Amino acid sequence: MSQKRLNHRKIGTVDNYRHFWLLSIWVVYLVLFFIIEHVVTDNYWVSYLPLDDKIPFCEYFIIPYCMWHPLLALMTAYLAFFDAGNFKRYMAFIGIGFLTTGIFCLLFPNGQDLRVTAFPRENFCSWLVRLVYAADTNTNVLPSMHVIGCGALIAACFRTPSLRKRHLHWVMLPLGLLISVSTVFVKQHSILDFIVAVPFTLLVHWLVYGVIFRARPSARKAHP
Numbered sequence: 001m002s003q004k005r006l007n008h009r010k011i012g013t014v015d016n017y018r019h020f021w022l023l024s025i026w027v028v029y030l031v032l033f034f035i036i037e038h039v040v041t042d043n044y045w046v047s048y049l050p051l052d053d054k055i056p057f058c059e060y061f062i063i064p065y066c067m068w069h070p071l072l073a074l075m076t077a078y079l080a081f082f083d084a085g086n087f088k089r090y091m092a093f094i095g096i097g098f099l100t101t102g103i104f105c106l107l108f109p110n111g112q113d114l115r116v117t118a119f120p121r122e123n124f125c126s127w128l129v130r131l132v133y134a135a136d137t138n139t140n141v142l143p144s145m146h147v148i149g150c151g152a153l154i155a156a157c158f159r160t161p162s163l164r165k166r167h168l169h170w171v172m173l174p175l176g177l178l179i180s181v182s183t184v185f186v187k188q189h190s191i192l193d194f195i196v197a198v199p200f201t202l203l204v205h206w207l208v209y210g211v212i213f214r215a216r217p218s219a220r221k222a223h224p
Helices: 003-016 018-039 050-054 059-066 068-082 084-107 124-135 145-159 161-165 169-185 191-212 217-222
Strands: none
Touching: 018 068, 018 084, 050 191, 059 068, 059 124, 059 169, 068 084, 068 145, 068 169, 084 145, 084 191, 145 161, 145 169, 145 191, 161 169, 169 191
């Protein structure tokens, strides 16, 4: 192999992974999350609507609820290695959505008092709910990051050609809705957290795909 070809491969490798610096958004978010989880522990504004009392606790919803973290990680890894352009959009969605929410919770401490203390049944799912309750506090819930994260996942699936080709966007859409709804059935969120998160998620989507990464007219013609 010629020296010129070796140099081309080396430069291509650097270019291919230059966008990896955006992974630092996850680091910043996790640090911020750790801070607010230890700062906001009491004296918080209670997120609640009367409709919460009508929504029954159902431990089986903990299964879709717990799928949120691995799905975010898998989408991050897939786009980072196989679609740099949509990785940038996805990370912008995560960065704007999660960091803005974290700062809001720090400035406006909030929480919910809906968690069950006595489980109607003892099974694997109720055991899993106990683990989630122990690992995650009942504070910093408004708006729901689960809903925002699902919005990022759904948008990424619809915008990534390789995922659309496999029809995964039609899998992620109902799955994202199920994960979002699960938050109120396992009493990790008030329905108010869900309601507030929906327009906020749509706003973030518009900022990312309609403003920051808005396609130029020539680009739209080239990629119909």
